[in-house]
Amino acid sequence: MDLPDSLTRRRAMVAGVGSVVAGSGIVYGASTLESDQTVSRTAPVHVSSETTGLGVDLQGHAIMGSLDAPIDMYYWSDYQCPFCRRFERNAFPKLIENHVRSGTVRVVFIEFPYLGSSSMTAAVLDRCVWRQVRNSSPQAYWRWHSTLFEKQERGNSEWISKENLFDIASNIDGIDASAVESCASQHRPDIKQSIARDMDQASQFGIQATPAFVLYNRDADAAGKIIGAQPYERFDEAITRVQNT
């Protein structure tokens, strides 16, 4: 094979330098994505047994915000989903600050464990944690939920093993880890069925991946869908639109 001439070498160098510059730009952009905000912002967590006009059964799900808030935000997530973690760190604190605490929006946490068997393990424990804390210390649910996203690592690795999840639960104020453990061993089949029903319903809303959200104005019976960890401004616009319908 002929050796490349100097012009070809120059073009190769330009292509190489261009690739490095473009790659560096994307890597730099990605490194600036995570907000410095932590998920420490919170609002009161409540229990409800109603079924909303959209057909979502609130029984079994933690609800953050005033139960009288006019807008429901159904939030489907998977504890192994890195994009959900992105939402939790970036848009969610601002949503809590500006819309949940003000009484406009209530957030309904729904599990959508689609990233492997460990996701289902975490989802079952999530339901058990909620069962255990909902009457005595519902705010402990938020501590559990946000801690799991803070501790998220690579998918289906040691961090999401049953043992490690119990360990995390035992270190959170208000959670009785042994009660959670016994709930998981006794009720796992029932809870899995209930989660499967939630996932079927999410599929009917056209949801296939997480994080996914449906904003629902209960009085006007109007809804809108947001998919993925979009910027806070997109949620803000969607809330305003659903509120004004």
Added chain:
Amino acid sequence: MNSPSLERHAERFLAALGFPLTTWTRLVLCVGGAMISYVLLVLSSFPEYSVQMVSANIGYLDDAIVELTANSYATAGPVGLGLIVSYAMLTGIAITNVANRVKRVGVAESGGLSSAVPGFLAAGCASCGAGILGFLGFAGALALLPFHGNLLRVGGLLLLVGYLARVGDPRYCTVVPDSGVEQ
């Protein structure tokens, strides 16, 4: 495949890789093709998100690219992201190669096109992420695939490598001793 044949394919593959460097126009076409391929691949990893972001404001396009690059890295790891980048680069080279063949001999006479188009489609689908599978009704399918879909991505990449090894540098015909001339 015997050793001389393998050697011939390797030489043609290297010739195909070097072809975009032969003129500035080809280099620009190759880089443009690679960039567009990368953007399409990354956006297709979460299509509904991409559509919502871009249709809301085209200014969100760069956000979506960066966000989904980070997401691809987090879900498929450095190997998965490296495979997507490699696929995009090879696609840029293949586009330049095909464009030159079409320019020289026309669409009807360009035998390589018949293998290029299915190759692009198969490799593109193999390189896609959880989003497009979810979009097609296979939510979670990628998590069940070996090495989080990276094996599938390698398969897609091999298809493109095979295509380039077959066509080589489109400016030249290859003389095969036993069977005469092959395009």
